[in-house]
Amino acid sequence: MAVIPGDNVGPEVVAQGLRVLKRLEDLGFCAFDTQSFSWGAGEYLRTGRAAPDPDEIVAVLREFDAIYFGAHGDPSRVPDWVASQQLMHPLRQGLDLYVNLRPIKLFHGVESPLKAPGDIDFVVVRENTEGEYSPIGGRAHPGLPHEVAVQTAVVTRQGAERVIRFAFELARARDQKRRVHCVTKSNAMVHIMSLWDEVFETIARQFPDIETSKSHVDATSMYLVSRPSTFDVIVATNLMGDILSDEAAAVTGSIGLAVGGNLNPERRYPSLFEPIHGSAPDIAGRGIANPLAAIGALALLLDWVGETLAASMVSGAIADVLARREVRTRDLGGDASTADMTDAIIEAITAGPALDGSLTLGGLLPKVATPAATFAADVGAQGLAAYPPATKDGSER
Secondary structure (H helix, E strand, O other), X not given: OEEEEEOOHHHHHHHHHHHHHHHHHHOOOOOOOOEEOOOOHHHHHHHOOOOOOHHHHHHHHOOOXXXXXXXXXXXXXXXXXXXXXXXXXXXXXXXXXXXXXXXXEOOOOOOXXXXXXXXXXEEEEEEOOOEOOOOOEEEXXXXXXXXXXXEOOEOOHHHHHHHHHHHHXXXXXXXXXOEEEEEEXXXXXXXXXXXXXXXXXXXXXXXXXXXXXXEEHHHHHHHHHHOHHHOOXXXXXXXXXXXXXXXXXXXXXXXXXOEEEEEOOOOOOOEEEEEOOOOOOOOOXXXXXXXXXXXXXXXXXXXXXXXXXXXXXXXXXXXXXXXXXXXXXXXXXXXXOHHHHHHHHHHHHHHOOOOOOOOOOHHHOOOOOOOHHHHHHHHOOOOHHHOOOOOOOOOOO
16 A cells, blocks of 8 residues: 655544554454655655656556555645645546545534534545646746636546446445436536536436436535435536535535545556545644544545455444544544544444444445455454454455
8 A cells, every 4th residue: 555644634644544554454354565655745845846757656656556645735835736736636647546436424423514414425426537627728928917827627528428437336336315416517618518418418328227417516516505415426527526525525514524535446556545635734733633534535445455344344433433422523523632533443443343334335346255244243242352363364354
């Protein structure tokens, strides 16, 4: 596993995720070799680049099974675009991480700012390699009164087809509301979004068992507040999915709980998993950042590489700790430290939490040898002591 802690609170929360991983390893549920990379705004200040050239990034990282990412950026010292354009966007485009998957869930024990939020449990599937974030454009006449800046949004048929198909397959695998909602703005962005809508309609006809709906992005942002519990899978272009998933995180209590997976579904390249919050320089170094988004991202990573049981344990521990309301970081209205919250997660894992699939992808991912139901029956009320650790050849899990 490649580890890129990044900047400010990034290293703080990634370190907590690695503590959880170490506990799982000690219990015999998984084993990872890790290598850390110091890329980000700090690297830019030291060397003049946030990361190596894009070709080198791909060459270095393609040999890994997965990438665990913290957060990048130090806006008071480095322009925002530097780490994005020299690190995150080359990662997403160079490794063809075309699905940005963001599970949105209102956990029991977490208060939504909405008066009557309902049962919120959906996924935003965001196109991740083109759209409004395509690096096409430029500036002319810099500093002059007639300076001009142009940036071109790009939607390709292939890019739209593959991410929209993933959204439909995910809705089928989740087997909940079996509904895909398309986000558009084809009344104003008549070229790229008309193509997007046409592709959505074509793919929808191939999934007659999946219900569909569509709305403009401004209306969708309103529906996330007025009726968020009606969604199952939302599919959107790069910028629209980025904004809507941050809004959804706020609706479900805190962006400190929100996780993201940057996926190459064909697995030709390693996928990247991260908390979706930023580097939060205002609280960096104070030990108060909520680590649950980073720990939840670890659950997604574990699931993606086939450690479904370990992923369900982490996800279950998060759900258990939040439901008990005993440990709360400041974003959740408490005063627990970053380490305090991680201690609670590790204690819950050690005690044998109820397995939970909120931060796993279920049917889209490979299964481990021991089904979760068998594990739950074996452990029962005895905790993990009843369950054998892995042998060197992995024959007992």
